[in-house]
Amino acid sequence: MAKRGPTYACQACGAVYHRWQGKCDACGTWSSLSEEAQAAPVPGGGRAPAGGRARGRIFALESLKGETQDAPRIVSGIGELDRVTGGGFVPGSVLLIGGDPGIGKSTLLMQACAAMALTGRRVVYVSGEESTSQVRLRAQRMGLAEAPVDLASETNVEDIIATLGQGERPALVVIDSIQTMWSGEVESAPGTVTQVRGSAQALIRYAKTSGACLILVGHVTKDGQIAGPRVVEHMVDAVLSFEGEGAHAFRILRGQKNRFGATDEIGVFEMTGQGLSEVGNPSALFLTGRDQGAPGAAVLASVEGTRPVLVEIQALVAPTALGTPRRAVVGWENSRLAMVLAVLETHGGLKLGQHDIYLNVAGGLRVAEPAADLAVAAALVSSLTGAILPAGSVYFGEIALSGAIRPVSVSAARLREAAKLGFGSAVMPAGGAESGDGGGLGLKRLGHVGELVAEIAA
Ligand code: TYD
Ligand code: MG
DSSP states (O other): OOOOOOEEEETTTOOEESSOOSBOTTTOOBSOEEEEOOOOOOGGGGSOOTTOOOOSOOOOGGGGTTTOOSOOOBOOSOHHHHHHHTSSBOTTOEEEEEEOTTSSHHHHHHHHHHHHHTTTOOEEEEESSSOHHHHHHHHHHTTOTTSOOEEEEOOBHHHHHHHHTSSSOOSEEEEEOGGGOBOTTOOSOTTSHHHHHHHHHHHHHHHHHHOOEEEEEEEOOTTSOOTTGGGGGGGSSEEEEEEOOTTSSEEEEEEEEETTSOSOOEEEEEEETTEEEEOSOHHHHHTTTOOTTSTTEEEEEEEETTEEEEEEEEEEEEEOSSSSOOEEEESSOHHHHHHHHHHHHHHHOOOOTTEEEEEEEGGGOOOOSTTHHHHHHHHHHHHHHOOOOOTTEEEOOEEOTTSBEEOOSOHHHHHHHHHHTTOOEEEEESOOSOOTTGGGOEEEEESBHHHHHHHHHO
16 A cells, blocks of 8 residues: 555635645645645555445335425525525525625624524534624624524534533524634644544534534635635535625625525625624616716616526726726626627727727626626717717627527516616617517617627617
8 A cells, every 4th residue: 555645725616636835736826735644544455454344224215205295494584684594594504604704694694594593493503713701792783682592603524513502402503703713623723624524523523413404604714715614615515796886885605516506596685783784676776877868877677586686787988098908807707898899899889999998897796697798788888979879778789709699598687677777768779579568668779799789870
């Protein structure tokens, strides 16, 4: 058997090496490798020992019919949170919530704990960052000081699991945060990826055997990676991220992975003096403060998960003073902008090579769907030509490399949302039958970007 030397784990991404090196090849971080303690070798090199007993039981899949129903759910009582988890927490499941420090993770989870505790279930909130009196102070500020939540300020996972074993079995356990946890069975220093991984493993094992739902909080680093907690992403059942722009009061909870639900749903919250409040109508929020008399703004009728959301796309196209024009995008993909620009130049007859171009999705929302192409193109053409787009119009449609405007999904829901918010017309793809009665909107159907350019410049 090969000699087992020490191994080294990158503290940023978790990559493992057999020799120390200055830079992690996997993520490019410098000085991030630290030595990991060895796990005891598996006897027999991983093969079943001679005379071993077969302890695992094997079931025929169809024989389990009738023994399981749909995964039962425990609703948190916070609608926007339940929407993202896919209808509530699943007992025995583990959820990781990541986000920048200070974004409101502890606030959200304290509210969820309080709401669930009020339904009579046992809920335990373990903070490794704040003392119990600090946690209580925060709860008091949110008017939740009377909620029957069990609080603990503890960082050792063995102690936590032993404490959880006392008394009634908890329905929900929150660990805030996983980076502060350490296990006595792991020999690395607290805060290292090895400790994060080891602590998470122990806590996950507890959740699976006890049937409690476990929520792990993880802080992310500046570059948007859940460093440390990244290594537990594959061990958990669901990964949610809590996002927001510093200057804006609203926060978006987004599913990144979910074994029990869809990952494209978003939950929208607003941070207030009394904690987070749910935003039932995000479109109204994203459209507040809209400057309707300026060129370069188009309202996109987008769909996040199953929910239509209207959001303003802002473009600024200005002659460049530099040799290489600038392209800057917030809230959308850079490569997608480059593609729309190329199509507008080739098939729309626009000259954009000598212009700086800035694109912004208002309100800090991040749009990923191709239906945004048409709204982006409209905003760009409007800014370049100085023609103001009609304030009562929404835009959606995918633009192909050929310049064709292609139909997108769930048009009817987009139109209904626009009608609900008082919009009078929609500019949308010519193809695609489904759009219902158009929600009473005037529909302008376009088949090619050339028609869009002509329409706006006219
Ligand atoms: P917190 O939940 O502690 O963030 P995280 O756990 O993600 O690090 O939220 C901290 C921020 O939220 C802090 O800047 C203050 C603000 N806040 C409010 O604006 N209102 C409130 O009611 C609470 C509790 C916090
Ligand atoms: Mg916190």
